[in-house]
Amino acid sequence: MDLIEWAQSPWGRQIPIHVSWSLLWVSAIGGLVFLIVHAIYVRYWAKPVTAAADSSTLDTARIPERVARHSLGARLFHGIMALAMFALLLTAFLPKVGVRFAWVTYHWIAGIVLTISVIYHIIHASFWLDFWSIWPNNEDMEDASRRVSRALGQSAPPPRKFAKYPLENKLYHLVVTLAGLAVIGTGVFMMKRVHTPFLTRNPYLFSDMTWGWMYVLHGLAGIGFIALVTIHIYFAIRPEKLFITKSMIFGWMSREHYLEHYDPRRWPAAEQVSAAVRPESKKATA
């Protein structure tokens, strides 16, 4: 199976034209295999999670009943981005599997929505959120090493509880960032190939070779999103992760979940005044 489809340009050069569409099945099946294997592993082999005691001397009474996790802006971004992503995937790949409809206009409109939402997210995360909280750091690597060692039966100190985002979240975000920037970066230029109200069409903006690689990159990243979205949905609906999913919907998680899974030193919540905290809760924690 070829990864890329090639053609001969009018000038006799071999040029890539797009990624092989059979790869979308590889991505879809790969995503399904991952979640099946993971589910079996968790069900039959995974050891109970043990974490080191909190490194802070925490007055738990100062932690609100509802620990604010995602601001309204962040949740709106996530929802809009998810809708745009679903629209992009459906409009891109349903025609490839035989569902025929006029997809191009819907696709670029969804692409614009995704682009604007990502620009908003970058600005919001850079200036209003803890920008570095989503990027892997040395502590994450050290804890990952400990967890792998312990899973393999070797002796290692217990890993610390998580910061705001576990390493898995951070790695997923990193991959999605790369794939997202790839589809957005190429997609913006690809809009010069179709008629839109915003851009003057110019198919000669790049050479055939450059356009070809752009289509290949767009296709590869897009196909990659099939597996990425499948895996994301799988983790979102796993029972032990539902409290995280709910926090993306409602903006907060309970004090119990917070204390059970997160290290207040790495993700301090004691000082925050949650907008989600009810007046009686405030009184209770005062």
Added chain:
Amino acid sequence: MAVIHDVIPAFELFQPTTVDDALGLLGRQGEKSWVLAGGLDSFDWFKDRIKRPDVVIDLSQIKELRGVRTVDDGLEIGAMTTLTEVVRHPIVREKYSLLPNAAESAASPQIRNQGTIGGNVSQDARCWYYRGGWPCYRAGGNICYADTPTGLNREHAILDADRCVAVNPSDTAPALIALDAKMVIRTPRGERVVNAEDYFIGPAIDITRMTILRPGDLLTAIRIPSTWAGAQFYFEKVRDRSVWDFALVNVAAALVTSGSTIERIRLAVNGVAAHPVRLKGVEAAVLGKPRNEETAELAGQLAIRGAQPLQYNGYKVPLMRNLVKRAIRDVAA
């Protein structure tokens, strides 16, 4: 790139004698097979060595696909009926003269003797970039060479272009739409009957196909209901030369009038988009109006709404407008 050769590449030839056998072969051979009707479109592809099917399924030996039959509500024309047979058939000439007029305008007498009505409505685009083997959208690539600042697009689309600007070249297609014909399609899942106007698809829906036929499907017949039998018809085709040429624009109309008032009308044009275009807006606008110069002018103006000419085909806009105008004004009583 296209290089004309004397000998076409080798393929395995099957000549089934029944539709069931043909469908069985199509099912077994899948996308590597090619359905051959009259061969006028197919042999171009083969000789240019752009399409290289492993298997060719020739329908010429299937008798049930040939001939014109009278059915309860009109006529049924087998997909393998030649254009000449359609043109000469007495009932077709008497009751549905729009169709023979359109069929007779196709190509040349020799080609009409060989070409079939099923092939005529299912033929591929004639854009020379596409036919020349260039890796355009329609060929599975990522560009339309005709829709570029230097592209030669005099014959291309002014309506409904979506990345690809090729046009449908069929002469019989708009006539069949005007006659409210039904296309009978046999698929692996059974028989399917669709309206002629739904048989054709544009690049927005599927940029690599001209019709709804999928691999394994077979157009077996075209049914023409009696609804429009004996109506007033108009067909006109404008082309660069009088014979053996594709339409720059053609128009087909079927009207029923009461006095001079238009009571019913169906109107379609081809050569302006990747699919024949039924002008529903025009039909609605002229319904109930007198068939005169004013109504014809209105029809022409409405017809070209939304037209987006390319660099070299701006002439198609007034051409289409005037053909539609004439279809309303000059239709034979």
